[in-house]
Amino acid sequence: MNAPLKLELGRRYRFSASHRLHTAHLTEEENYRVFGKCNNPYGHGHNYVVEVSVSGKVDPATGMIANLADLDAFVQHHVLEDFDHKSLNEDVPAFRDKVPTTENVCIEIFQRLKKFPLATLERVRVEETGKNSFEYAGENPEGNRP
Amino acid sequence: MVLITRKIEFSASHLYHNPSFSAEENRRIFGKCNNPHGHGHNYTLEVSVAGEPDPVTGMVLDLKELKEILEREVMQRMDHRHLNYEVPELSRQIPTCENIARVIWQLLDPKITHGKLHRVRLYESPDLFADCYRNGAVAAGKS
Numbered sequence: 610m611n612a613p614l615k616l617e618l619g620r621r622y623r624f625s626a627s628h629r630l631h632t633a634h635l636t637e638e639e640n641y642r643v644f645g646k647c648n649n650p651y652g653h654g655h656n657y658v659v660e661v662s663v664s665g666k667v668d669p670a671t672g673m674i675a676n677l678a679d680l681d682a683f684v685q686h687h688v689l690e691d692f693d694h695k696s697l698n699e700d701v702p703a704f705r706d707k708v709p710t711t712e713n714v715c716i717e718i719f720q721r722l723k724k725f726p727l728a729t730l731e732r733v734r735v736e737e738t739g740k741n742s743f744e745y746a747g748e749n750p751e752g753n754r755p
Numbered sequence: 756m757v758l759i760t761r762k763i764e765f766s767a768s769h770l771y772h773n774p775s776f777s778a779e780e781n782r783r784i785f786g787k788c789n790n791p792h793g794h795g796h797n798y799t800l801e802v803s804v805a806g807e808p809d810p811v812t813g814m815v816l817d818l819k820e821l822k823e824i825l826e827r828e829v830m831q832r833m834d835h836r837h838l839n840y841e842v843p844e845l846s847r848q849i850p851t852c853e854n855i856a857r858v859i860w861q862l863l864d865p866k867i868t869h870g871k872l873h874r875v876r877l878y879e880s881p882d883l884f885a886d887c888y889r890n891g892a893v894a895a896g897k898s
């Protein structure tokens with residue numbers, strides 16, 4: 610039987626990176642029309658905020674869904690080390706042929722964190738600036754989760 | 756369905772310690788939070804209630820009423836308190852965000868009679884929070 614309450618742990622991380630919105634599938638003019646300033650050939654950067662939510666049973670011995678030190682280390686190793694102070698286009702292989710919009714950054718981070726072994730990843734929300742954010746909960750967010 | 760959210764802040768101290776662990780295990784598992792003299796946080800609590808607006812008043816519930824419930828159930832119990840020693844509901848569990856959020860849910864749920872408690876979100880710092888939902892409720896608040 611399911612517990613009557615569901616608990617999630619949310620944690621915010623930060624990284625700074627540059628990107629350029631450009632796709633080889635469009636002409637120069639089309640790229641500029643679609644992406645505007647973000648198509649500047651030298652790229653530009655943001656201070657990204659990544660909000661990660663995980664769920665699971667709260668261990669009665671520790672009061673925790675997952676130990677923060679473990680979650681922090683996992684995010685550090687699987688996301689921040691690869692993204693922080695990097696060019697998303699040049700340094701992250703996933704964006705060699707995918708436009709590093711924050712939609713795609715959000716999905717990429719979700720795919721990487723899905724493998725966290727100690728809790729269930731619920732969703733990833735990425736703030737590109739304080740004024741916009743993007744959220745991804747997988748393809749089937751209400752699907753069969755433990 | 757409409758969601759209304761009310762935010763309050765309280766300050767409290769706590770420490771993480773499980774008497775069935777050795778001193779060394781307590782330090783390893785809880786790190787800095789195991790300091791025997793405790794430490795404190797400014798907690799931010801966001802309480803969301805879901806419901807249909809009353810056809811006459813246009814309100815899901817009177818915010819004054821929610822404010823009073825939060826004052827009575829949360830502020831008076833937890834504000835400027837030591838969560839381990841002064842809040843009986845937490846005395847036999849580790850006062851993590853997860854457990855405090857669940858205790859606050861259990862305190863509020865029976866008191867909210869107009870609308871239905873939808874989510875309790877408790878921030879221990881801007882970078883760390885716990886969410887408590889009724890199991891099966893959709894997290895994003897769609898209905």
Ligand SMILES: [Zn+2]
Pocket residue numbers: 769788794795796
């Ligand atoms: Zn603490």
